Amino acid sequence: MSGIRPRRPVAEQGLLDIMGMTSDEFVAASFEQGVPRGRALQAYRTMFREGRFEGDWFGIEDPPVNRREVEGQTTKFTLALGDDHETESVLIPMHHRKHGTTRTLCVSSQIGCAMGCEFCETAQMGLVRNLSAGQIVSQWWAATHRVDTTVKNMVFMGMGEPMDNLDEVLQSIRVLTDHNGPAVPSSNISISTVGRIDGINRVAEFVKQPGYHRLNLAISVNAPNDRIRSELMPINRAMKMSELQEALLAFPLRGGAAFCAEYVLIPGVNDGDDHCDELSRWLEPLRCSLNVIPYNPRRDSPWPAPEEHDVERFISRAIANGCFVKRRGTKGRDVMAACGQLGNPEIRRRKRVEGSGLVQPVVEGRSLKVDPR
Numbered sequence: 113m114s115g116i117r118p119r120r121p122v123a124e125q126g127l128l129d130i131m132g133m134t135s136d137e138f139v140a141a142s143f144e145q146g147v148p149r150g151r152a153l154q155a156y157r158t159m160f161r162e163g164r165f166e167g168d169w170f171g172i173e174d175p176p177v178n179r180r181e182v183e184g185q186t187t188k189f190t191l192a193l194g195d196d197h198e199t200e201s202v203l204i205p206m207h208h209r210k211h212g213t214t215r216t217l218c219v220s221s222q223i224g225c226a227m228g229c230e231f232c233e234t235a236q237m238g239l240v241r242n243l244s245a246g247q248i249v250s251q252w253w254a255a256t257h258r259v260d261t262t263v264k265n266m267v268f269m270g271m272g273e274p275m276d277n278l279d280e281v282l283q284s285i286r287v288l289t290d291h292n293g294p295a296v297p298s299s300n301i302s303i304s305t306v307g308r309i310d311g312i313n314r315v316a317e318f319v320k321q322p323g324y325h326r327l328n329l330a331i332s333v334n335a336p337n338d339r340i341r342s343e344l345m346p347i348n349r350a351m352k353m354s355e356l357q358e359a360l361l362a363f364p365l366r367g368g369a370a371f372c373a374e375y376v377l378i379p380g381v382n383d384g385d386d387h388c389d390e391l392s393r394w395l396e397p398l399r400c401s402l403n404v405i406p407y408n409p410r411r412d413s414p415w416p417a418p419e420e421h422d423v424e425r426f427i428s429r430a431i432a433n434g435c436f437v438k439r440r441g442t443k444g445r446d447v448m449a450a451c452g453q454l455g456n457p458e459i460r461r462r463k464r465v466e467g468s469g470l471v472q473p474v475v476e477g478r479s480l481k482v483d484p485r
């Protein structure tokens with residue numbers, strides 16, 4: 113259990129701060145203001161279970177939620193943060209043979225991103241700022257109580273690199289899994305990372321705590337070797353694929369679980385047969401599934417989307433090489449809701465105000481300075 117986080121009285125905090133508290137933290141902070149524990153706990157449950165606010169210490173209004181339906185029932189929604197910024201989230205329908213259709217919520221952990229991946233629309237913004245735990249949890253709350261959707265799974269795959277804002281991401285997971293709150297099973301939550309090894313090591317420690325051992329980890333691999341990966345993903349200039357593999361091998365995966373290795377398939381860049389074979393060899397010692405994502409061209413992209421027959425060829429070859437392969441569609445392309453396409457165009461050119469200290473984007477243009485550790 114984390115320490116008591118709120119330092120300001122609950123009454124002075126906004127809704128988005130309050131949503132960053134676990135029930136224990138909320139009850140303790142409310143109790144300090146004279147609110148009986150039982151009443152505070154009831155208010156916490158009502159906020160998360162029914163989307164209503166009880167008690168006069170909730171002197172707050174709903175944050176404005178804007179939503180837009182797109183193809184195949186994919187919904188993108190934004191949540192105004194009151195500082196001229198907004199979170200962006202996507203609700204994606206997942207069709208299962210046995211369970212019908214469920215919804216996966218893709219949440220943002222930052223506004224913009226400092227990681228500068230070449231294929232990614234969000235990278236064009238640079239990092240504007242981190243989101244707080246409450247601002248992350250509020251995306252679940254808005255999806256559930258204002259967009260009125262039952263969310264089954266959550267993936268940290270929206271704007272931002274979760275490992276670049278890990279304190280807030282882990283706190284949001286404590287809240288999301290709180291039985292008095294959203295009660296999302298940790299097995300239904302995935303953190304997707306560009307491959308920050310320091311972050312992977314911290315998550316490895318986090319999942320050793322009771323209640324979190326079923327948390328899932330997805331890695332954006334996107335290349336078969338260091339040469340291509342360093343061109344596509346600046347993080348690889350600091351953290352090589354061999355080090356990434358080592359960190360994943362040391363990760364305490366629960367029995368029967370597997371990593372998800374994401375691979376954005378880009379024509380002429382990483383989609384050759386030799387690329388597939390090299391990737392398969394890199395994946396071989398890891399317990400993982402390979403998630404092939406046909407490239408979804410960002411604005412001013414130098415690459416087109418791959419041809420269907422090339423996607424099928426790559427997947428068939430990976431299967432023949434012994435990989436367990438899934439294919440992800442690119443739902444929501446027409447509202448900039450597809451993978452690697454989140455990012456409000458109006459704020460895309462805003463300058464970075466804070467960063468990880470590892471990869472520091474130069475604010476004009478797309479060049480990056482990378483710590484050569």
Ligand code: SF4
Binds near residue numbers: 235271273306
């Ligand atoms: S792919 Fe992910 S980590 Fe890379 S720039 Fe985009 S949002 Fe950031």
